[in-house]
Amino acid sequence: MERGAWKSNTGFVLAAVGSAVGLGNIWRFSYMVHENGGALFLLPYIIALLIVGIPILILEFAIGHKMRASAPQSMHTIHSEWEWLGWWPVIFVMFGINLYYVVIIAWCALYMLNSLRSPLPWAEGSEAFFDNQFLRISDSVFVFDGIRWPILLMTVVIWFLLWFICIRRIDRGVEVACKIFMPALLFLVTILVIWGLTLDGAIEGIEEYVWFTRDDLPQLAQIHVWRAAFSQIFFTLSIGFGIMIAYASYLPKKTDLVGSAFIIALADCGFSIFAGFAVFSVLGFMAYTEGVTVAEVVASGPGLSFVVYPEAIALLPGGNHVFGFFFFLALTIAGLTSAMSIVEAFSSAAVDKFGWKRRNVVSVSCLVGAFGSIVFTTGAGFYWLDIVDRFLNQYGLILVGLLECILVIWYYRIDKLHFHLYDANEGGYPPIWDIWWEWSVKYVVPLVLFIILAWSAIEDISTPYGDYPSEAIMMIGMGWLVATFLAAGVFSVYTRHRDNDRLSL
Ligand code: TRP
Numbered sequence: 001m002e003r004g005a006w007k008s009n010t011g012f013v014l015a016a017v018g019s020a021v022g023l024g025n026i027w028r029f030s031y032m033v034h035e036n037g038g039a040l041f042l043l044p045y046i047i048a049l050l051i052v053g054i055p056i057l058i059l060e061f062a063i064g065h066k067m068r069a070s071a072p073q074s075m076h077t078i079h080s081e082w083e084w085l086g087w088w089p090v091i092f093v094m095f096g097i098n099l100y101y102v103v104i105i106a107w108c109a110l111y112m113l114n115s116l117r118s119p120l121p122w123a124e125g126s127e128a129f130f131d132n133q134f135l136r137i138s139d140s141v142f143v144f145d146g147i148r149w150p151i152l153l154m155t156v157v158i159w160f161l162l163w164f165i166c167i168r169r170i171d172r173g174v175e176v177a178c179k180i181f182m183p184a185l186l187f188l189v190t191i192l193v194i195w196g197l198t199l200d201g202a203i204e205g206i207e208e209y210v211w212f213t214r215d216d217l218p219q220l221a222q223i224h225v226w227r228a229a230f231s232q233i234f235f236t237l238s239i240g241f242g243i244m245i246a247y248a249s250y251l252p253k254k255t256d257l258v259g260s261a262f263i264i265a266l267a268d269c270g271f272s273i274f275a276g277f278a279v280f281s282v283l284g285f286m287a288y289t290e291g292v293t294v295a296e297v298v299a300s301g302p303g304l305s306f307v308v309y310p311e312a313i314a315l316l317p318g319g320n321h322v323f324g325f326f327f328f329l330a331l332t333i334a335g336l337t338s339a340m341s342i343v344e345a346f347s348s349a350a351v352d353k354f355g356w357k358r359r360n361v362v363s364v365s366c367l368v369g370a371f372g373s374i375v376f377t378t379g380a381g382f383y384w385l386d387i388v389d390r391f392l393n394q395y396g397l398i399l400v401g402l403l404e405c406i407l408v409i410w411y412y413r414i415d416k417l418h419f420h421l422y423d424a425n426e427g428g429y430p431p432i433w434d435i436w437w438e439w440s441v442k443y444v445v446p447l448v449l450f451i452i453l454a455w456s457a458i459e460d461i462s463t464p465y466g467d468y469p470s471e472a473i474m475m476i477g478m479g480w481l482v483a484t485f486l487a488a489g490v491f492s493v494y495t496r497h498r499d500n501d502r503l504s505l
Helices: 009-020 023-035 039-067 071-078 084-115 126-134 149-166 171-197 202-210 214-221 223-237 243-249 257-290 304-315 320-354 358-377 381-411 414-424 432-462 470-494 496-501
Strands: none
Touching: 009 171, 009 243, 009 257, 009 320, 023 039, 023 084, 023 223, 023 257, 023 304, 023 320, 039 071, 039 202, 039 214, 039 223, 039 243, 039 257, 039 381, 039 414, 039 432, 071 084, 071 243, 071 320, 071 381, 071 470, 084 149, 084 243, 084 304, 084 320, 084 358, 084 381, 084 470, 126 304, 149 320, 149 358, 171 202, 171 257, 171 320, 202 257, 214 223, 223 257, 223 381, 223 432, 243 320, 257 304, 257 414, 304 320, 320 358, 358 381, 381 414, 381 432, 381 470, 414 432
16 A cells, blocks of 8 residues: 655655644643743743653654554554554544544634624623633533534534545645645734734733742642643644654655654744743733733633633724734634644554545544534533543653653664664764663653653542542543543454564564
8 A cells, every 4th residue: 555655854844843833832832831830831841842752752753754654553563462552542632632622723713703793702801701602611510501503513614624634645635734824823923922022011921921930939849730741742742642653654764853853843842932922921911901910810721812812802902803813713723734633643543454445534533523522512511621631631642652662662672763763864863862862762751751640640639630520530531541542452453363464673
């Protein structure tokens, strides 16, 4: 079977950046920073990027490129009993994270359309609009209180768009879309940042974002700040998703994987930090107009972007509609290119394993996905989203990262992968790099991830997350992880008899 290929290395980097840059950079990053102490969050965030994010991104590129297959087949090649480690992330991302992710894209698209209405529908107060009119959040996790039809309708539209882009071949679909959307997005965000910085009070917001004092330091002793930073790095770089493995498998034999990894990681995190200036200058502006401190401005959580930005848009002296429209257009586009990448990773995995037709896999999985999204469009959707987001990201992604390292250390040899990286890049790499990468994957990454997982688990057992009843967390959060884990097991067992096409090492 012929594998599609990227037309150029730039195409690959753009698509990988397209996957990495998404709602995570604006929506998730901003509330993570706001919730975890502003500037104080940036320190663990950057540490997580350097000691875990980049090494794992290189590891995933190396695995995908060496095995020339999507995640499950790659894991299978390393050790036939570990195929589930490839299926698990692609399944829980495709039928877990992606289900609510598409709903958030739908919120963005609706806000984009709402921005055109005059007067702005949230003119009376954006938080009240978001909670009581837009989402009409129900009283608790198990009170669904019906479907929010506009949201469901837009969710279906977004799934349709995803399907439409993904049934085309990889080079024509994803690559072309990324080449148009990514530069456009950077342009829009740059305008937002510049606009934001000119607002009254922006300086106070920026101060909160980049400056911390000695008194803030004890916060660094809290595990949840570190856990949030690490899971944000996984989420934002799309690592532990199985996506980067699939993307690297489409590259030509000779390519600079390490260079691409650095470019992608730095561009993505740089983008988040850059966009953060817009978020915090707007927060500063709101604090200024309301006469409160930046920390007091707004309830944090997944609603932050949908409260802060619309509020600011309404408060602006002019151009409100244009500003709002383009901001939410940018978010919608960023989200689409990310969501595309998991449809791609899942369908290439299924095509590789079962030999099914690509078109059919994409169609069926988008249909199943659209049905799965329904729960997030109900009145309790917001709570479900919050719980699923925490659990799949803070346990699922981190665990996958840890297991990938363990698998490679035990059943493959890290120096073999290392050699492959050298071999693929004809020029080799500077010597210092040898020690750094091998040590990271062998010792630093597994150790750090293990500590974070174990410590968080202990903390979560003693104090359940948020105000949710513990059954809800167990059922929704853990349930989702366990169910997708079982599905991954079934997928791997089912394909065991197709062993004959196993590559020889
Ligand atoms: N990295 C993306 C972001 O920052 C997240 C992401 C990538 C994603 N691919 C995805 C989320 C697929 C859901 C489904 O937003």
